[in-house]
Amino acid sequence: MTSGDKDFTEYKNCRLCPRKCGLDRTVATAFCREKSDLHVSRAALHMWEEPCISGNNGSGTVFFSGCNMGCVFCQNKAISRGQVGKYISVDRLVDIFFELEDKGANNINLVTGDMFVPTIRVAIEKARNRGIGIPFLFNTSSYLELQTVKSLDGLIDIYLPDFKYIREEDAVRYSKAHGYVDAAKRAIDEMVRQCPECIFEREKRLDVSNAIEPQKDTTNDTEIMKKGVVVRHLLMPGMLIQAKMIVRYLYEKYGDSIYISLMNQFTPNGELSEYPEIDRKVSDRDYDSLIDYAAQIGVVNGFMQVGETSKESFIPEFDCYGV
């Protein structure tokens, strides 16, 4: 970041997430391992989000480095620990947004930008002033202070929050995230308040004959989300009951005003010897049972994953491409 970008008071006494470290991130790092300097590990079209997010043209993902969660099963430790990435200015981030729009992205997808919200706000405002024409999507663990989510009101068009746990003891054991359940509930509530209804539009198809990015082999027309909330839950081994509780909570509270995306790609990362109960993949039987349950209680606005999705190929290379 340039020296002029350093005037972000929220970084001086960081309380962006429930860890409330109170640390001056312009000079030091805390749990999330990131100073206030924007740290980005990849910016590229991504084809493997939910169909209404990626569509055929792709979602313009910007992966931020660092993470405020401490998931023992993390698949992206190189970036969540801040080991990979480039330090960039706000203006470079704004340029990246436009480069992704020029490549045909359906949206700008800010992945794990939780620790950089003050800077992201400035970048979105600058991009809007320069005339960007695609929605901004905030892709988050939901481990955020309510005030942090409120500060994005009017800037974010689509929220893509995880709701990882509804049992506090699991949030602490597997993600070292005290207070996760209440924080995530409050954060998602605020997201739905900001985006109370899901709005879609027919995707504008591109001429991809000269595309450099990999393209999906499909000619289907797709409805693309322009506004709304899609809550994701990754089913974990042995946690079917918790997953059903989450689906029920979301559906009873928000009905068809949100989408619920149920994911099955949990993959052991080879570092789970202290957590043998989750050191395996999720069974098809458990995932099918979760999907059946969602349908049974009336969920219509949902996404499920089909086939073998727990492959490393779904994890992009964090090689600073596009940064």
Ligand code: SF4
């Ligand atoms: S984002 Fe969260 S973990 Fe990182 S310094 Fe701020 S309060 Fe601490």
